[in-house]
Amino acid sequence: MKTLVTGSSGLIGSEVSLFFARHGARIHGVDNNQRAAFFGPQGDTRWNQQRLAQLIPGFSHHELDIRNRQGVLDLVESLRPDVIIHTAAQPSHDRAAAIPFDDFDTNAVGTLNLLEAARRFCPASPFVHMSTNKVYGDRPNTIALCELDTRWEYDDPAFEHGIAETFSIDQSKHSLFGASKVAADIMVQEYGRYFQMPTCCLRGGCLTGPNHSGVELHGFLSYLVKCNLEGREYKVFGYLGKQVRDNIHSEDVARFMWEFCKNPRVGEVYNLGGGKANSCSILEAFQIAESFTGRRQIHTYVADNRIGDHICYYSDLRKMRTHYPDWDISITLNETIRQIVDAWKSRL
Secondary structure: OEEEEEOOOOHHHHHHHHHHHHOOOEEEEEOOOHHHHHHOHHHOOHHHHHHHHHHOOOOEEEOOOOOOHHHHHHHHHHHOOOEEEEOOOOOOOOHHHHOHHHHHHHHHHHHHHHHHHHHHHOOOOOEEEEEEHHHHOOHHHHOOEEEOOOOEEEOOHHHOOOEOOOOOOOOOOOHHHHHHHHHHHHHHHHHHHHHOOOEEEEEEOEEEOOOOOOEOOEOHHHHHHHHHHHOOOEEEEOHHHOOEEEEEEHHHHHHHHHHHHHOOOOOEEEEEOOOHHHEEEHHHHHHHHHHHHOOOOOEEEEOOOOOOOOOEOOEOOHHHHHHOOOOOOOOOHHHHHHHHHHHHHHHO
16 A cells, blocks of 8 residues: 655654554655744754654655645656545644744645645545644633633533534634644545545644654643753643643554545544543643653743633544544553653653
8 A cells, every 4th residue: 555644754644654554555755844944953853754764664755845736746646645644734823823824835735735636646545634623713712611620621511522523613713823724624625525535634632642843832742741851941821721632642643544544434524632531731741741750840821821722622532433433542641641751761
């Protein structure tokens, strides 16, 4: 199975490349280390590209910017892959406002370039798009909440299991990042439904794991652990540090993508996160990290929250489990953080 993975040097792209390769796929990775341009040297992912070249027999790296329309068309035409996994993105909620053209051209236009290439040259190949829960904007903040000692929690029984895919993405504040990802998300659905292509959008919660190059503006758990180990200050933005996220290990993301590719559907949407069981607030994340590092988390509090940020968000996984009963969360939050701690210790 010839598999084209965009953003192959990033967290999810690299995990997918390794997972699919273990199952016999021939991996073609597309990455131009744009994270270093977005975030500076701390965002550099060349180390991960080199790791893939060492670990995956026959790995093919393609130094291509997905904004290069003709380059994308030419590559997909030459490869005609059996599967396309699209994880390349400008991933920062905050950074997008400073680079709006780069953000939209990467997230929205880059996705369109790939979709059109797939339609022309491999329309029957499953197309998996890594979307984000930020497509819901700040609408989750309209759900009734209750304040607990260390977290906010939903106070509406309709959301006992979290946010479902039927939740509205309209009439809310998204951040420019969220808006560019909405454009991509809708286009992936439309190519599926209009052209009957096997596409899906995975609206990710906090995707994480030991190979995450976390920075302040993206990758909260990885960056939090890095700060803890280095004795650096971690800034908490608003909501008393009680804002809640569900966290999913990159391997569980790759496992779901594999299940979808084995039995694809047309124009589907899934909220892909850790669910309620793998959710935590920032304060709770501090406690778990400290339990593994033995170091106190140094942090300061900034009263202003990030624009369009969620107070409480975790994914309702029932649709995913119904459509793909062989898939479920396999790596707990505590184990995920332990792995991140061990990985940073080996790199610092």
